[in-house]
Amino acid sequence: MYTTSYEMLEKAKKGGYAVGAFNAENMEMIKAIIAAAEELKAPVMIQTTPSTVKYGTLETFAAITRAEAEKVSVPVCLHLDHGASFDMAVKAIQIGYGSVMIDGSKLELDANIALSKSVADVGRACGIPVEAELGKVGGKEDDTESKESVYTDPDEAKRFVEETRVDSLAIGIGTAHGVYKEKPVLNTKRISEVKEVVSIPLVLHGSSGLSDEDVRDCVKRGMCKVNFATELRQAYLKATRELLAADDSIIDPKKIGEAAMKAVKAQVEYRIKVCGCDGKA
Ligand code: 13P
Ligand code: ZN
Numbered sequence: 001m002y003t004t005s006y007e008m009l010e011k012a013k014k015g016g017y018a019v020g021a022f023n024a025e026n027m028e029m030i031k032a033i034i035a036a037a038e039e040l041k042a043p044v045m046i047q048t049t050p051s052t053v054k055y056g057t058l059e060t061f062a063a064i065t066r067a068e069a070e071k072v073s074v075p076v077c078l079h080l081d082h083g084a085s086f087d088m089a090v091k092a093i094q095i096g097y098g099s100v101m102i103d104g105s106k107l108e109l110d111a112n113i114a115l116s117k118s119v120a121d122v123g124r125a126c127g128i129p130v131e132a133e134l135g136k137v138g139g140k141e142d143d144t145e146s147k148e149s150v151y152t153d154p155d156e157a158k159r160f161v162e163e164t165r166v167d168s169l170a171i172g173i174g175t176a177h178g179v180y181k182e183k184p185v186l187n188t189k190r191i192s193e194v195k196e197v198v199s200i201p202l203v204l205h206g207s208s209g210l211s212d213e214d215v216r217d218c219v220k221r222g223m224c225k226v227n228f229a230t231e232l233r234q235a236y237l238k239a240t241r242e243l244l245a246a247d248d249s250i251i252d253p254k255k256i257g258e259a260a261m262k263a264v265k266a267q268v269e270y271r272i273k274v275c276g277c278d279g280k281a
Helices: 006-015 027-040 050-056 058-069 086-095 109-126 154-164 189-197 212-221 230-246 253-275
Strands: 019-023 044-048 076-083 099-102 130-134 138-141 144-146 168-171 202-204 223-228
Touching: 006 019, 006 223, 019 027, 019 076, 019 230, 019 253, 027 044, 027 058, 027 230, 027 253, 044 050, 044 058, 050 058, 050 076, 050 086, 058 076, 058 086, 076 086, 086 099, 086 109, 099 109, 109 130, 109 154, 130 154, 154 168, 154 189, 168 189, 189 202, 189 212, 212 223, 212 253, 223 230, 223 253, 230 253
Parallel strands: 019 044, 019 223, 044 076, 076 099, 099 130, 130 168, 168 202, 202 223
Antiparallel strands: 138 144
16 A cells, blocks of 8 residues: 555554664565565555665656555555755655655754755645654765764754654664664663654664664654665675576576565565564554
8 A cells, every 4th residue: 555654653653663664776675675564564664865766766766666555455655765955855745755854954953944844844735744854864875974973952853843843853863874884872862852852753764783672772762763774785785696696697687686675575574573563554
């Protein structure tokens, strides 16, 4: 079922679990994510970054995801991840994305508020939920790079949500995008502190490489959407490399796609269980 993220995130907030949000780069990853969600009866979000959109276009990702989602019973939401501008976010809404993020986290607070509010206003008018980010996730995701990760200030978060009226909020607690070179120091207490003053669902970015224990702690404290990108790319490429190393006679791209889908599906199933959203659809 192709849907928005309103209901699945509200249910997650009430139920004390998180919806897994998985980045896809192509049809194989979309199919693998949906197959995992259907098998585990989990609501799921599929997300595309600006560079992925540049590679495949919003229209194509929306068409593939909608066609695949309509074959299954679980709710599937297509989300624009790290939307880079007002125009990009609005275009995703027009094309049929079920959720969009506007990432103004590199801006000063007032400018981030103004940008996020402008997208939230359009989203509300169109019935599409909007995620924004306050504080910073470290590392590199797409063209978004931050040297250090900055913890979100709870007072700023309260003001930000009141003024922007966004539907969900990504906050900085010490995670980073990409591969961790050393174990991250997470300020999970900060999630509880923000949750005290903000009632909308909170979102965790940079989740690849976090231990099961850390993810569960973040979810218990109030994260309702947990984003995984790097781990899926790694699973996809590991399976591809292994297959080609084992058999250099392969000439059918479908053989590579099948092996990659199997690996991505297994990784998504594992993370769905860690997020606790299996059986919640
Ligand atoms: P990772 O690449 O660390 O999993 O981060 C995912 C993410 O936050 C996507 O927005
Ligand atoms: Zn992210």
